[in-house]
Amino acid sequence: MKALGMIEVYGYLTAVEALDCALKAANVSLCDVVKVKGGIVTVLVDGDVGAVKAAIDAAHAAAERVGQVISVHVIPRPAEEVIRMLDKAGLKYGPEAADETETEDETETAEQTETTEETKNSDFSEEQLEAMTVVELRKLARDIEITNMTRQEIRFARKQELIHAILDFNINKGQER
Numbered sequence: 167m168k169a170l171g172m173i174e175v176y177g178y179l180t181a182v183e184a185l186d187c188a189l190k191a192a193n194v195s196l197c198d199v200v201k202v203k204g205g206i207v208t209v210l211v212d213g214d215v216g217a218v219k220a221a222i223d224a225a226h227a228a229a230e231r232v233g234q235v236i237s238v239h240v241i242p243r244p245a246e247e248v249i250r251m252l253d254k255a256g257l258k259y260g261p262e263a264a265d266e267t268e269t270e271d272e273t274e275t276a277e278q279t280e281t282t283e284e285t286k287n288s289d290f291s292e293e294q295l296e297a298m299t300v301v302e303l304r305k306l307a308r309d310i311e312i313t314n315m316t317r318q319e320i321r322f323a324r325k326q327e328l329i330h331a332i333l334d335f336n337i338n339k340g341q342e343r
Contacts, residue, residue: 170197170241170248171218173225174208180233181207184225191224192217197252206236210252215242289336295329303328310335 171194173184181199188194194213201207211221219240226238241248295303307320307328312335315323323331 168212168243169215169218170244171211171213171222171225171239172208172241173222173229173238174202174206174236175229176205176207176234176236178205178207180229180235181209183232184229184235185209185211187228188221188225192221194218194221215240218242289339290332292329292333295332300325300328303332307332314338 171188173181173188175181175184178201185196185199188209188211189196192213194211194217197210197212199207199209209225211218211225213221222238222240226235229235290306298306303325304320304323307315307323308317310332312320312331314335315331320328320331
């Protein structure tokens with residue numbers, strides 16, 4: 167018999183403590199962590215009814231030691247409509263939730279590796295760089311590992327400084343070849 171356990175707290179640190187305690191206290195699995203506005207975070211876990219009740223009780227006690235708990239609730243055998251509501255809200259519930267999370271993480275890591283390899287091996291024109299945001303330029307500068315700026319300089323650099331540093335790096339890289 168499946169159950170859905172929810173604990174809503176103020177602050178991410180409190181949510182991490184609640185989740186850690188819940189996962190260690192009983193045989194439950196994480197469904198999702200929802201960051202609501204105003205610093206409110208909801209942690210959803212699922213498992214057998216008894217395990218979810220024990221996990222949520224332990225999470226409640228642990229979260230109160232660290233921060234403020236807003237509410238706690240366990241739904242034994244959630245109705246199909248509740249599951250559909252969670253799906254519509256983009257939340258993950260059920261055995262598929264854990265599988266999807268692992269697959270998404272693997273896909274994301276593979277895409278990041280491909281993107282990093284592509285950016286390291288390509289030269290960018292000044293027009294392409296001008297079209298990028300400062301955040302994208304900083305990420306690019308870190309990805310291609312430019313040597314003419316430190317990580318801290320990249321962090322605080324303005325757009326034009328980043329563009330010139332990346333163009334200079336590409337020119338110097340071209341001369342080394």
